[in-house]
Amino acid sequence: MNANLTGHLSPIDPDLSPVTRAMVALRTPLIEAWMEEVRGHVPQAKELALPILENTIPAYFDTLAALLTPGHSARVVTDLGAVASEHGGERARMTMYDATAVIHEMQIFRDVLFRELEHHGVALEDTQRATLSAHIDATIRESANAFIVVQAALREQFVASMAHDLRTPLSTAQMAAEMIGHTSGDATVRRYAEKIVASTQRMDGMTRELLNGIAFCKTGPVRLTLAQMDMVELVREVAQSAEIFHPVEVDIGPEAVEGWWCREAVQRTIENLVNNAIKYGARDAAIRLVVSTTVERVQVMVHNQGAPIAPEDSESIFQLYRRAGNQGLGEGWGVGLPYVRRVAEAHGGSVLMSSSAEDGTAFVIDLPIDARPFAGAPTAA
Incomplete structure (x- = not known):
C-alpha cells in the first residue's frame, strides 16, 4: 500500500511480478552506482551532501519498477509524475543545478539502470525495456519543467x-x-x-x-528550531491524540529514529495531515501512520481510504488559499497543506502525494535525517 512512495517495496511481495521483485532487490546497489556516476559526471553534484543527492530517487526507482507488474493501477503512473516533479523542485531549491544538470543526471539514471540490470542477470523483454525508457523520458521532461517552475518562483520571491x-x-x-x-x-x-x-x-x-x-507569499520564511528528537516517539504521540476522534493504525518498528528536526513544526505538519485524513477520509476505515528510513532520510506517511483527490488538483491543494475542487469542501481558504510543504522544504525535504479510489490517499513527508545543514532552505510553497 503506497510503499513505492517511500522506496520500500519488498522484493518478496507476491503481488509484484518477478521482474519487479528482481529490480527492487537491486535498489541499494543500483542507486549507489547512480550516485557515484552522477558525482563523477555532473559538476554541481560533486560536493552535494548524501541526503540531498539521494533526493526522492528511492521512491522514483520503486515506482518505476512497479510499472512492470501487470495490472498496476493508474495511480502508479500518476505517482511517477509526482515523484519526478518533487525531484526537480528539490533540485531547484537545494542545489546549484541548472536544467541541463537535471536532465543529465536522469540520463545517467537510465544508463545505470539498464547496465546494472543486465550485469545482475535481470532480463527485460523488449516491451518492458520500452516501457521503462518511455517513462524515464517523461520523467526527464517533468523534472526539468518542475525545476524551471520552482526556480522561477524563487526568482520572483527574491525580486x-x-x-x-x-x-x-x-x-x-x-x-x-x-x-x-x-x-x-x-x-x-x-x-x-x-x-x-x-x-x-x-x-x-x-x-x-x-x-x-508579483504573487508573493506574505507568510514569510518558516522559522525552525532544530533539536535532536525521535521521530517514532513524535508519530506515536500524534497517533495517540488522534485516536480519540478516529481509529489509527501505526506501522513503526521498535527502534527509535533519531534525527535533527524542528519538533514543533514537524508535529504540526503531521497533525495537519492526520486531521485532513479524519475530515476527508472514509469514516469506517482506520488512518495509517508509517515511519520508514532510506539512506540518511526519514519518511512519515499518513494514509487514509476514501474519495480520491483528482489528478488535476494534486498541485493546487498545496497552493496557499486554494482547495481541491472534488472534495465537497465548498468555498474557503486553506493553509494546512501549503504549511506542510513549506516545513518539509525548509528542512531540505519534500512532500509526495498519491491518491486513487482503490488505494486511498497517502501523503509522505520525506526529510534528511539531520536537517541542520539545510535548515532555512528556500521554499517555493
Whole structure:
C-alpha cells in the first residue's frame, strides 16, 4: 500500500511480478552506482551532501519498477509524475543545478539502470525495456519543467524581497532631498533637490508596481528550531491524540529514529495531515501512520481510504488559499497543506502525494535525517 512512495517495496511481495521483485532487490546497489556516476559526471553534484543527492530517487526507482507488474493501477503512473516533479523542485531549491544538470543526471539514471540490470542477470523483454525508457523520458521532461517552475518562483520571491527592501533607503533619500530643498538658500541646490525627490518618487512607484505584479507569499520564511528528537516517539504521540476522534493504525518498528528536526513544526505538519485524513477520509476505515528510513532520510506517511483527490488538483491543494475542487469542501481558504510543504522544504525535504479510489490517499513527508545543514532552505510553497 503506497510503499513505492517511500522506496520500500519488498522484493518478496507476491503481488509484484518477478521482474519487479528482481529490480527492487537491486535498489541499494543500483542507486549507489547512480550516485557515484552522477558525482563523477555532473559538476554541481560533486560536493552535494548524501541526503540531498539521494533526493526522492528511492521512491522514483520503486515506482518505476512497479510499472512492470501487470495490472498496476493508474495511480502508479500518476505517482511517477509526482515523484519526478518533487525531484526537480528539490533540485531547484537545494542545489546549484541548472536544467541541463537535471536532465543529465536522469540520463545517467537510465544508463545505470539498464547496465546494472543486465550485469545482475535481470532480463527485460523488449516491451518492458520500452516501457521503462518511455517513462524515464517523461520523467526527464517533468523534472526539468518542475525545476524551471520552482526556480522561477524563487526568482520572483527574491525580486519581491529586494523591491520591498529598496523602499526604505528610497524613502530616506527622498526625505533628505526634501529637507535640503526646504532649507537651502541656493536656487541651484533646490533645483537639484527637486530632481532627486522626483526621481526617488518615480523609483518608489516602480517598486510598488513590481510588488503588486508579483504573487508573493506574505507568510514569510518558516522559522525552525532544530533539536535532536525521535521521530517514532513524535508519530506515536500524534497517533495517540488522534485516536480519540478516529481509529489509527501505526506501522513503526521498535527502534527509535533519531534525527535533527524542528519538533514543533514537524508535529504540526503531521497533525495537519492526520486531521485532513479524519475530515476527508472514509469514516469506517482506520488512518495509517508509517515511519520508514532510506539512506540518511526519514519518511512519515499518513494514509487514509476514501474519495480520491483528482489528478488535476494534486498541485493546487498545496497552493496557499486554494482547495481541491472534488472534495465537497465548498468555498474557503486553506493553509494546512501549503504549511506542510513549506516545513518539509525548509528542512531540505519534500512532500509526495498519491491518491486513487482503490488505494486511498497517502501523503509522505520525506526529510534528511539531520536537517541542520539545510535548515532555512528556500521554499517555493
